[in-house]
Amino acid sequence: MVVGEMAHERELVIIGGGPGGYHAAIRAAQLGKMVTLIEKDQLGGICLNKGCIPSKLLTSRAKKWRDLLSADEMGFDISSISLNAEKHTSYKNKIINQLKQGIEALCKANKVEIIKGNAFFMSENRIGVEQADSFEIYQFENAIIATGSTPVNWPGISFDGKKILDSWTISSLKEIPQHLAIYGSDTNALEMAMAFRALGAEITLLLEPGKNDFGFDSSINRELKRIFKKEKISIIKECELIGASEESKTISLEYTLNGTEKVLSCSHLFLSTGVNPNISELGIERLxxxxxxxxxxxxxxxxxxxxxxxxxxxxxxxxxxLAVKAISQGKTAAEAIAGLNTESDLRYLPKVIHTLPPIASVGMTEEEAEKEGYVLQIGQFPLAANGYTSLSGKRDGFVKVISDQKTEVILGIHIIGEGAIEMISAGTISLEIAARDEDMTFPLYPHPSINEALLEAVEQLKGRAVHVAPLRKQEKVKL
Incomplete structure (x- = not known):
């Protein structure tokens, strides 16, 4: 086709079929828009095919394996269990395909047009789409860009997807590394460290300069470091990566520590140091x-x-x-295009980590709240004091609630331990509605359940948690 030939007219064109793109497409269709969704690879994007879902399948596998190994305490004979990488890969592919088919079916049911191809802007209202044997031009009224990101490449390091890995390939390993070195301190780094440790790998976690606290509330950071020590996960702080080379069956990782060059020998290397936005092929410089x-x-x-x-x-x-950000923004963009008065507010974006045990956090940390000038009340409840965790044997961790002493408004909730990710939704809603502590203690919580740990953490803001020993007189908070 010659450039300049007649363009196909479309009302709304969305580039990218990941969480942000397909949620935007369906929401716009629900609101009466005619939607064209362009995806150059696979529906579901990186999240479904290479990122969120594969990594969470791996962390779920590690959790299941850990549970099986401790099942003898509950009367199970576990003498013959073993790991089968081939079955896990088949299961992963089955789940991904099922979810992908579900997205495609939903798009079809909402009359979303799906086009396979590589899209780029030709002008402010025209998009070109390259396919295997054709080129088409689409003129649009509105467009949504949802092309995602790519893992940061480290200069001088070749990612082969077998021994040297990034966040797109780490979940597809068909073997358990003998010694996995991880450079990074983000969500992926922490999840993979604990998952592969649970599956039997030796783990060395190398933290970039200035990344020694993992970015959580100080109480979570301390507990996380305690768990790492308990799990015999080695941590090397303030490392500056120089390079890595493959030698026979090992990887030589070169780094500097306090100005001194060092070398770490490992079987596999995983780099998790951020992402770059996928904009280079979009042609937005023309706009x-x-x-x-x-x-x-x-x-x-x-x-x-x-x-x-x-x-x-x-x-x-x-x-x-995060996919949760993309989903919220995708719906917001679609609603704005449909003329609704809407916005995406990421102030109370929950942070969840599928570690063992999991971590979930929303709102201000204790340090952030103090910096803002609040006089704080802190309520912290250990999961070891919760009846239901005693039944499951998962007693590590706690729930921490931070509130403003003057107004009693909840400022932040931080959880590490079993049930953290499920409980944080209640915390997110509480912060969104500016709940006071009485708004969280008045409702009834199911018993027995881990949810009761959240209730008792809020009660402990005023020293009223039943399953915690009374505070000493000098420790008591003002009632």
């Missing part, structure tokens, strides 16, 4: 679209770019590269 200093697309609270009719959502915008 003069505004970018952040880091190279992400600038958007307002409705996810509108500097061009009023083009929106951007997900990893291609600044902020945490």
């Amino acid at each position: 003069g679209m505004e970018l952040t200093e880091e190279g992400f697309i600038s958007v307002d609270r409705q996810c509108r770019t500097s061009l009023m009719h083009i929106f951007a959502v997900g990893d291609i915008t600044a902020g945490p590269p």
